[in-house]
Amino acid sequence: MxxxxxxxxxxxxxxxxxxxxxxxxxxxxxxxxxxxxxxxxxxxxxxxxxxxxxxxxxxxxxxxxxxxxxxxxxxxxxxxxxxEMSKMILSILIPLLLIIWVIVAFLIDGTAYKQMRNRYDKSFNTKTMNLPQKQAPKGKTVPLK
Amino acid sequence: MATTATVHKTSWWSGGKSPFNVEYGKLMMWYFLMSDTFTFGALLISYGTIRFSQNYWPNPGDVFNTFPGAGEANLPLAFVSLMTFILIMSSVTMVLAVHAGHQGNKKGVVKWLAWTIVGGLAFLSCQAWEWTHLLTGEHPTLINGQIKLLAQTMSHNPWGHLVEGSAVADALKNTSPDVLAKLVYEHNQSMSMAQLTAMPADQLAKMVNVAKLHVHEAGPVGFGGFFYGITGFHGFHVFSGVVINIVMLVMTTKGVFERRGHYLMIEKAGLYWHFVDLVWVFVFLCFYLI
Structure with missing residues (x-):
């Protein structure tokens, strides 16, 4: 209508x-x-x-x-x-500011979870923490003898 | 006093006109896109959270390094660059369609809208190839001391740490003949698969080209779910965008907008299409670049 x-x-x-x-x-x-x-x-x-x-x-x-x-x-x-008019732009952009907070909060949470698992779950640590010096250089694997 | 108020006070909120000087449907499209931003934001942020909770995450250059028709060539990020280019290009044709609409140029709208649809379909085809390739690939992965061939699926990730040489040699001893035959065949097609599978395992293990063989440990399982979930959700947006654009094209050719006197619907469809491009900027960023 x-x-x-x-x-x-x-x-x-x-x-x-x-x-x-x-x-x-x-x-x-x-x-x-x-x-x-x-x-x-x-x-x-x-x-x-x-x-x-x-x-x-x-x-x-x-x-x-x-x-x-x-x-x-x-x-x-x-x-x-x-x-567009600035007040319309703001009506869209201001709510989106929430995303900044969500990014910060969740990424900090993810990091904290990682640290906690590494501290208390040793198997997680050894399974995923392949130390760089143990790794063969990229693209070069030692030939099979 | 009352009369002067109505004459001079051009209050935006006193009714009679759009306070944002924008048509209702277009404004609502903007608010829909804002809510969709939250949906995609939530998906990408949950991906980030899981990624940040891991000690290791696959390197995108290792995962996305193939190109249709290029066989085994290692071309990191080449195909996804093409997909990005297609989407940017289709965004340009869409904005040109909107522009033609402003001028009431029906032929222009039809032409640019048709190109936009072609771009959208091209992008979807690329994504179909990419998914098929990832889901059917066979990547040597070290699992429980033996090498298995894994695809990138929802429950497996074959791109963990690269395994060092001596560990590969040990693993080859425990690997099943079927897998060994495939590993040999990958770099040396002088014998047929039937001939190879008939050979004993220890002989096959010696024939594997270890220098070319990149064996990885199993990587984080979450990778597949997030990748297919988020690129799939984006692909679904592209698909619905193509459907919307086709509807717009049919309406334009039938002269609906011409009779209506304006092409605002094209503008709204355009907003949706650009949003799809906008989301891809961040999907591209989060999965392929960093």
Missing amino acids: SNQNVTVEATLHHAPADNLVKRIWKTFWILLIITIVELALGLLLHKLDLPDNTKRMMIKGVIIILSLAKAYFIVAIFMHLGD
């Missing part, structure tokens, strides 16, 4: 058509380049197989930030959320 009354108010404010198409393709290239950089970093993680945990975490951190940038471009440009 409300469909008949719909004015095309949602399409009232728009930049000139040519600009929009240009903006879409520009966003596409940005997304593509970010994805390629992410892949390069992901492959770097795989190839280097860094024993240094901090360096690995730093690369992963960069990949996460790049993914968030991608998410921003998809939402703001492709989904046109950036063109």
Whole structure:
């Protein structure tokens, strides 16, 4: 019933058509380049197989930030959320802040569970804690004699 | 006083117009997508929680390293890059369809919507191949002192720690002839499987190409459930997105939106489709990149 009354108010404010198409393709290239950089970093993680945990975490951190940038471009440009009224944007984004809390709470919980199991369940520890020096180097297995 | 109030106070919330200056269905689509974000967020966070509770987690480069038609070549992340590219591309064609809708360009809407559907189907086909490959693969895994061939399923993960050379040699002695024959055949097809299975186990064990053989311990079981659960749920979204887009395409060709005077429905379908792309950014991040 409300469909008949719909004015095309949602399409009232728009930049000139040519600009929009240009903006879409520009966003596409940005997304593509970010994805390629992410892949390069992901492959770097795989190839280097860094024993240094901090360096690995730093690369992963960069990949996460790049993914968030991608998410921003998809939402703001492709989904046109950036063109909506700020109070509407906030009505969607503020509830999503809950997710930050859930991520922090649950990942801390997972870590705590791991530490607890390693401390009290020695079989879990020995089964899964293969020390690096015991491992053969990647791709090189000692030939069978 | 009352009259001046009605004339000058353009209060957004006094009724008569949309306070967010947005059509009802579109706003509700946004709120639906927000709730869907929580669903995917919960799934991915539970995956993260289990991963954080483990001492070891498989390296995605070892798990996802095949490409259709490339045989045994080790190509980490190559296929999933293609899938990501397809999805980004289909997002672009969708936004171009929405744009054509704004201009009331029916032909443009039909063209770009059709390409979006093609992209969605291509992505689903890729995922079908990827799943089939993982579910039917045979990876040498060290279990109870012998080597078994395991696939990546809901109850098995064949990507634990890499096993060192001498342990592999010991395990080969205990491995069943059937598995040994397959291990030999994988790198040396000079003899047929029938010939190989007829040979004694100790002879087969010597023929296995240990340098090329990567034996892993069994990895965390949770990997399969989370991977198939989350990529499956995302794939289901892609599938329903394709169905929605097909409905939109039929409605467009029949001139429904033309008669209605606006293509807002395309915009709503577009929001859903971009969301599918958005979720993939994070699925890609959590399962393949880090």
